Amino acid sequence: MNLQQFRYLHAVRVADLNISQAAKTLHTSQPGISRQIRSLEEELGVDIFERSGKQLSRVTAVGERIFEHVERILNEVSSIRSEAQEEKLPDRGVLSVATTHTQARYVLPSVVNAFKERYPDVQVHLHQGSPTQIADMLRTARVDIAIATEGMELFDEFVMMPCYQWNRCIIVPTGHPLATKKVRSLKQVAEFPLLTYVFGFTGRSQLDKAFNDAGLTPRVVFSATDADVIKTYVKVGLGIGVIAHVAFDPKIDKDLVRINASHLFERGVTKIGVRPGFFLKRFHYAFIEQFAPHLKESVVRRSLSTMHEEQRKWLFVDERLPVL
Secondary structure (H helix, E strand, O other), X not given: OOHXXXXXXXXXXXXXXXXXXXXXXXXXXXXXXXXXXXXXXXXXXXXXXXXXXXXXXXXOHHHHHHHHHHHHHHHHHHHHHHHXXXXXXXXXXXXXXXXXXXXXXXXXXXXXXXXXXXXXXXXXXXXXXXXXXHHHHHHOOOOOEEEEOOOHHHHOOOEEEEEEEEOEEEEXXXXXXXXXXXXXXXXXXXXXXXXXXXXXXXOHXXXXXXXXXXXXXXXXXXXXXXXXXXXXXXXXXXXXXXXXXXXXXXXXXXXXXXXXXXXXXXXXEEEEEEOOOOOOOHHHHHHHHHHOOOOOHHHHHHHXXXXXXXXHHHHOOHHHOOEO
C-alpha cells in the first residue's frame, strides 16, 4: 500500500472511472494504473471497483469507505507540502476560485484588485460556471475556493460560510409602462414577458417559487446565465428582466430603469466555501476576508473545525449579514 496507488485511485474517480483519462491526467500508462489498482485490491483482499469486462463500472460499498480514507490521506499529504511551502514562500502561489458570472463580473473586481495590491505575487485564476460545475470543480480540487449563490444542496460536503444577502431587481427599458410605476405585486410583473436566469443560476429556483406561491405562471420568454445578456435583450424590447440587484450598473445601463423588487422575492445568500481538510494559506484567508469582512481568519478556522452545517449555524446569523 503506497501513496502512488492512492493517487491513482483518486485520479480514476475524478475521471468517472475512465482509466485512460486518468492515465492522461497523470501522464502515465493505462496498464500501469490498472496493475497498481489490482495490486492494492489483492493486498486488501477486497474489490474497490466492480468491473464489466475490462471496464470499471462502479465503486463497491467497501470501496466507498476506502475512498473516504484515501481522500483524507491525500489531503493530509497536500497539507504537509503546503505547510512547507507556506514557510518558504508565504506570499506566493496560485489562488483559484470558482464562481458565477454575476460574482465574477460585478462583485469580485474590487475584491481581486485589493487582494492583488496586498499579494502581487499570487496568481489569481477565476473559473466561471453553473452551481453544478462550481461544486464539481471544488470537489475535484481544480479550485481552492467556491463562491455560490444557488443550488446549495450541491455543496453539502463542503464547509460553506455565509457572506452576504442579496436582492433582485426588475429592469425595463426607458419609457416602459412599469418605468414610472411602483411595482407592488408579482401580478404586475407576470403581465409582461419575462427574461431571467437559466434555472440553477443566481436564485432562479427562488424566483420560480415566489411565482408558484402567488399562484402565478410567469411567461419566461428568454433565459441566460449572464446578466449582461439578459440586459441586452431587455434593451431590444423582448420583455422585462429580473436579475440580481448588484448586476445593475447605473453608469453603464443608462438606457434601462431599475425597479426595486426586494419586497417581491426572498433574499438570497451568497456563500464561500472550501473542501474539508484543505490547507488554507495566509493569502486564502486574506482573500476570504476581503470578500466578506466578517469572515476573519479566526472565524474561518472555527468554521473549518465544525464539520456539520447544523453545528456551524451558531457562527452566523443571516439577518446580520450585509445586504447587496
